[in-house]
Amino acid sequence: MSAPAPDIAAIVAGIDIWQGLTPVPERISGGITNINWRIRIRETGASYFLKIHGAGTELFIDRDVAHEAALKVSDTGYAPKLLHYDPVQGIEVYEFLEGFRSCGVMDIQDPVIRNGVLGAYKAVHTTTQLGRTATGFDQLGGHLERLRKLGAPLPQDFEQLMWQCGRAEAAVRASGFDTCACYNDGYVSNYMVDASKRVKIIDWEYAANNDPYWDLAMMSFESFLLDAATRREMLEVYDGSYRRDVAARIHLYIGVAAITWGCWATLQEQVSQLPFDFGKYADLLFLRGRHSMLAPTWEEALARV
Structure with missing residues (x-):
């Protein structure tokens, strides 16, 4: 059975880095663990990558270590920067890798x-x-x-x-x-x-x-x-x-x-x-x-x- 569609409008409305702006979500196909979105900001044209943790993934993903890795690996220049993290709701926002x-x-x-x-x-x-x-x-x-x-x-x-x-x-x-x-x-x-x-x-x-x-x-x-x-x-x-x-x-x-x-x-x-x-x-x-x-x-x- 497919997961129910998340209330993406409510999710983006609660992310502080987009307060006062108009985020336009676009679902990204692909990926077999999480639900992924591209978020375009209408006023600036900037894009972000939003990840919603998949149901049940806490069984086999240590989210604390994954968060640590996201921060440390981005410092090497070989991964996108993490811009927002909400472990309670299971939401991550990264820079969008334009041109990749x-x-x-x-x-x-x-x-x-x-x-x-x-x-x-x-x-x-x-x-x-x-x-x-x-x-x-x-x-x-x-x-x-x-x-x-x-x-x-x-x-x-x-x-x-x-x-x-x-x-x-x-x-x-x-x-x-x-x-x-x-x-x-x-x-x-x-x-x-x-x-x-x-x-x-x-x-x-x-x-x-x-x-x-x-x-x-x-x-x-x-x-x-x-x-x-x-x-x-x-x-x-x-x-x-x-x-x-x-x-x-x-x-x-x-x-x-x-x-x-x-x-x-x-x-x-x-x-x-x-x-x-x-x-x-x-x-x-x-x-x-x-x-x-x-x-x-x-x-x-x-x-x-």
């Missing part, structure tokens, strides 16, 4: 844009810490705990998939890793690019301290950057050199990420009121994770990490 558009998968095949995303990640990873740590394995565990409380259906081979995730976690933790502020998402539409191919990243809702290579894995997974040559190129851009053990870690993270986000989509199927088929999306994600874990390259990565 959302990327598609084909955009990330462009090395200039891809390297721009990697540069944005590097800037955040090397300068920022957040008040919460949530590794990819922590994220998976949190989703699974919530799903079991709800009694949500899971794939028949889910225990096998979790066993493989456990093997990946044991291998990665044995090798050790550092944590820093990470995006933890990678949804390709959240990468924004302008005509000169400058990159900004929006929606830092899932941000937390994590292994930075999880972000590279999520980018690879969401944008289908799965071949060995592209992975080598990404690491050479991000780190300045290629290491087989890091490439193996990214490979394992891609499989774990597929299961993590499959659980996320299953949870969304239970609680979201947005008109999106989260059940089919979950099936696709679990299928991609299963495919990754059944390939011979999975065992090779476990041995190399």
Whole structure:
């Protein structure tokens, strides 16, 4: 069932930065978590981006950390500035990124844009810490705990998939890793690019301290950057050199990420009121994770990490 339309007129009327002005709302399609609007100010022509938190998202989004990330990442220049925040009503207002558009998968095949995303990640990873740590394995565990409380259906081979995730976690933790502020998402539409191919990243809702290579894995997974040559190129851009053990870690993270986000989509199927088929999306994600874990390259990565 679709969520009832919010009273957008009442919402914008209560935002102090627009007092005495005439905000004209325009619904933005896209996005599978929140309800988004472009707000044009009739008197000045200026535009703003307004986000209304989706129903049930408090189950899997730490809004306090998301707020912290929005402020800190905007200071790097790679995210829009947060201008208004109302945690009670679940409303955020950002500067509108004029001249920028959302990327598609084909955009990330462009090395200039891809390297721009990697540069944005590097800037955040090397300068920022957040008040919460949530590794990819922590994220998976949190989703699974919530799903079991709800009694949500899971794939028949889910225990096998979790066993493989456990093997990946044991291998990665044995090798050790550092944590820093990470995006933890990678949804390709959240990468924004302008005509000169400058990159900004929006929606830092899932941000937390994590292994930075999880972000590279999520980018690879969401944008289908799965071949060995592209992975080598990404690491050479991000780190300045290629290491087989890091490439193996990214490979394992891609499989774990597929299961993590499959659980996320299953949870969304239970609680979201947005008109999106989260059940089919979950099936696709679990299928991609299963495919990754059944390939011979999975065992090779476990041995190399």
